[in-house]
Every structure is written in C-alpha cells, then in structure tokens.
C-alpha cells in the first residue's frame with residue numbers, strides 16, 4: 745500500500761491513537777498496549793518502541809501543575825498538608841493517566857514519521 749503520511753500530522757494522529765500511515769486504524773488494542781498492526785492499512789507496529797519517553801515528558805507538566813497548585817492553595821487557604829495530599833495525589837494519578845496514552849501515541853507516530861529506531865549498544869552501530 746502506498747505511503748501517504750505527508751498530509752498526516754503525527755501530533756493529530758498520535759493524540760487520537762491512530763495509525764501513523766493511514767491515520768484511521770487503531771494504534772492501541774488496550775489502554776497502553778500497542779496493537780500488532782493496523783486493521784485498515786496493515787502497517788506492522790513492531791517498530792513501535794516509545795520506551796520511557798512518554799513518562800518522562802509527562803512528569804514535567806504534571807509535576808509543575810501539582811506543585812504550583814499545592815503552593816497556590818496553600819497560600820490562599822492554608823490547608824494542612826494531609827488535606828493537600830488528598831487533593832494532589834489523586835490529581836497526579838488522574839493527570840498522568842489522561843496524558844500517557846496521547847503522549848505515547850504521538851511518540852510512536854513521530855517514530856514512524858522520522859524513522860527513529862532504538863539505539864544499539866557499544867559496538868552494535870555500523871555507522872560509527
């Protein structure tokens with residue numbers, strides 16, 4: 745099948761969890777489990793390996809939101825630390841779970857679009 749990825753944004757298809765080649769097939773078969781292939785165009789998803797990338801990228805915005813939120817509510821209302829924990833610990837979990845799938849989808853779509861592959865260990869690369 746012809747590769748027609750030029751018109752597809754890896755950001756848009758990744759956020760929606762769609763195939764990087766056709767933009768229609770489902771990238772995930774579970775919450776975070778990558779499907780074996782696209783049910784529309786047949787693209788094999790075995791290249792997909794986002795590693796720790798999505799988790800690392802999510803830590804920065806979620807950590808910022810939670811810490812700034814804690815500081816603002818502490819300054820405005822002076823809630824005790826245990827009350828703050830009851831708010832911000834679940835908020836951390838909820839925000840992380842909401843962002844993890846779209847971030848993973850975008851990383852896999854970018855991986856396909858750029859041809860990025862996991863690096864090899866010392867001595868495994870032939871171009872050095």
Ligand SMILES: [Zn+2]
Nearest residue numbers: 763766782785
């Ligand atoms: Zn597809």
